[in-house]
Amino acid sequence: MGTTASKSMRNVFGETLTELTQQDARTVALDGDLGNSTRLAFVEKENPSAFLQMGIAEQNMVGVAAGLASCGQIPWVCSFGAFISRRAYDQIVVSVDQPSLNVKLVGSYSGLLTSNTGKTHHSFEDIAMMTLLPNMVVLSPGDALEARQAMEAMQRYDGPVYLRLSRDETLDILPGSDRKFAIGKSYQLASGQNVACLSTGAMTPRVYEAVQNLQEEGVHVTHLHFPTIKPLDEQAIVAAARQHDHLITIEEHFVAHGFGGMVSRVTSRDEPVRMTRIGIEDAYSQCGKDPELLDEHGLSSDALTERLRTIYEQVSSS
């Protein structure tokens, strides 16, 4: 841990999708003119007949995917998270989710780290929007290896899925690289007392680092990673709520209606517990380099170390 992974999530995405198209000829990649950024271009290079350039027209692209899926094809549609979710939402609802078609939607460059492009390109709404849809499975892997495993599971799964990817090198593989990915399952990365941290996506490696930092100080908190946001691993949430005094959810998304909101829906119903929801607060973001933005929003490993310690001390002294 702590070192940067040799491979970025987006490169692994491009490589894995290329393989999936080679293994199953029904598989087809749809690009919204961002293939050189998202690495969908790998598919075009290695297997050109499995690549369709739909141009800068996300709404149409999602509709075309629905039609392809209705005829037995397996379309993978990819754009930046901001555009695929916000721009094409009604198409996703009516043409994909309501008929429950086998369309794989990929939001690349999700969250805050979008290569310094600012608020138009940040996606802090996509978890909320996608989890709202009754038939949608929502996956949010924490490292490049898990992104690959999630894609293989998506390919086997028959139905609409949203895959939330980060652009850059995540921190190196999460521990337990032998773990088996399964849709709907969470994983425990650290165990401790009083406080449990629940994180998703590329936040998990940063939380993992923060939890390690605290361990060195003799503070032990539990850490659970949720690569699936829907269907949510409710059992693990209820168990964590029973065993701890305080839950902390952490995500690169608006806190108001994201992963934390999904978790608190479960706890408020089944096992009420004090919670802190960490993420993007209720204001628009702006440009900045990745480390600056993480610091600005209190989401860097260092900022998280402080925040988790503060909560831990409050919980332990009350």
Next chain:
Amino acid sequence: MDQLIMHAAGIRKGVIETVYQQKQGHVGGPLSAADILSVLYFDIMTIKPEDPDWPERDRFVLSKGHSAIGLYVTLALRGYFPYAELATFDALHSRLQAHPDMTKLPGLDMSTGSLGQGISSGVGMALAAKRQNKAYKTYVLLGDGESQEGQVWEAARVAERYQLGNLVVIVDANNLQQYGWQSDDKNGRDTPDSNHGAKWKAFGWNVSEVDGHDISALKETLQHITSAPDGKPKAVIAHTVKGKGVSFMEGNFKWHSNVPTDEEFEHAMSELEEV
């Protein structure tokens, strides 16, 4: 005329310098639009840089919002804000965001960055002028790749229906987008859409075609169409070259968004100095 040519060169230099210094930003699109921006801001548009909110001002919408740095350099050269502020482009807490943010920088008439949306707000501005009996005109700079968005054509239809003769859309037709389609072109990619004029005509617009790097032709065309008596909205198809002005960037999709190396920077600046 020479002045406008100098301003266009100044815009190009400012773009290259800023992107090089900040190690961020789009290059090809701003360079293809530099001559258009020069003619609009230094000749055609009625504006008051010292009073950016002046209600009677002509409006400008950068629908292809990723070319923001081109617009910022133009605004700085025109006196909207100190030139030195360009050094904050794309930095944390800057007014010069990667995509235009009207809540931050005076002189920006609309926030953009998600392609296809700017033209619709331009339609709204033109409608507002009519409803308020104002004489200002609204100019929208649209990408040719951007024109793949269905919203562009939704806007085109409504503008025709309400006879928005006070609306001018300039299409920066540089035949490239970010990635586009494979082609036999020397750089391997293009935007296979050569018939912009016919499309806008079919939507009932008054269409002109012009070399988007010929300053005097641009000026004449814009003067001519804005004085046209008809109520039709106006489309100017500006035939341009992406990366125009820097030989190794011209017509190469890789310079859509790329940071020059030290050598490339020197090379680009020396070419632009020659203008």
